[in-house]
Amino acid sequence: MRFFRLCGRIPLPRRQVRCNPDPSQRGETMRYGFVGLGNLGGALAASLARAGFAPVVHDRDPAARATLEGLGATWAASPTALAAQFDAVITCLPNPAASEAVLDTLLPALKPGATWIEMSTLGRDDILRLGHKAEAAGLNVLEAPVTGGVHLAAQGRITVLAGGAQDVFARHRPALQAMGDRIFHMGPLGSAALIKVITNMLAFIHLVADGEALMLAKRGGLDLKTAWEAIAASSGTSFVHETEGQLILNGSYDIAFTMDLALKDLGFARDFGQAFGVPLDLATLTEQTFRRAQAAYGGQAQSTQVVKLLEDLLGTDLRAGGFPARLE
The missing domain is CATH 3.40.50.720 (NAD(P)-binding Rossmann-like Domain)
Structure with missing residues (x-):
């Protein structure tokens, strides 16, 4: 990874600074x-x-x-x-x-x-x-x-x-x-750091859940393209399903976000849970799943490859035609 890339509420005391004219x-x-x-x-x-x-x-x-x-x-x-x-x-x-x-x-x-x-x-x-x-x-x-x-x-x-x-x-x-x-x-x-970690935590939970849902559809004999469309039109949809789900079905997994970065953000979520006394059961299970994926595929693997753990375990891929290799 190259060096310059590619990121209780406590207000920060602000020193009086001499602002340049706007x-x-x-x-x-x-x-x-x-x-x-x-x-x-x-x-x-x-x-x-x-x-x-x-x-x-x-x-x-x-x-x-x-x-x-x-x-x-x-x-x-x-x-x-x-x-x-x-x-x-x-x-x-x-x-x-x-x-x-x-x-x-x-x-x-x-x-x-x-x-x-x-x-x-x-x-x-x-x-x-x-x-x-x-x-x-x-x-x-x-x-x-x-x-x-x-x-x-x-x-x-x-x-x-x-x-x-x-x-x-x-x-x-x-x-x-x-x-x-x-x-x-x-x-x-500090407020934005908290909400950003919350949104990423949800996205990683949704990603693992979407992989399980798609695998249920595949092993149950459903056409995966139609199943993806039905989920996207249902109460069970999510932003992750509608975006990263397409890259899983294509097989590229290319979301331009690494396993290492996902685990960094999940670690931040864990720290917030401890600091605020909030048990994060789903986030903890998701972090454990990502750690297994990191061990299997490497820290620079695409974060979406967390779903590949289930594909490899069951010897069943989640491919379907008509989905892009990258999101535009």
């Missing part, structure tokens, strides 16, 4: 740096570029450079090289350690009053700790993890879950709307 108040488009251009980050940065924000972007892997430059983005040689120029820097990285490492390189270069927008999926303790560090350096902080899948990010239709001060959220809402079509301000910093 470019939008001067009739100008606010400019952004963007670090982390993996499957998700690359799609988000592309949406920002298409909307005319002309971001300056960086990733240790230059694979996305040509595409983004073709959309009007500018490539930077390092995070530091882009930090001093802009009103805000967005990060979208695979884990808290990567986020902290990049933040540490940005802090000496960012102007006081600039904003760090963290779009990675972090635990609440992580974003609160890193947020304190950034605010102590004179920055504003906004968390904005997303949910819905890489295919929706590529369309600019992903859901954005924001946490932070209302004025900071309002200042950067136009950029968030360029990347997603449903924007929720969840409350103070």
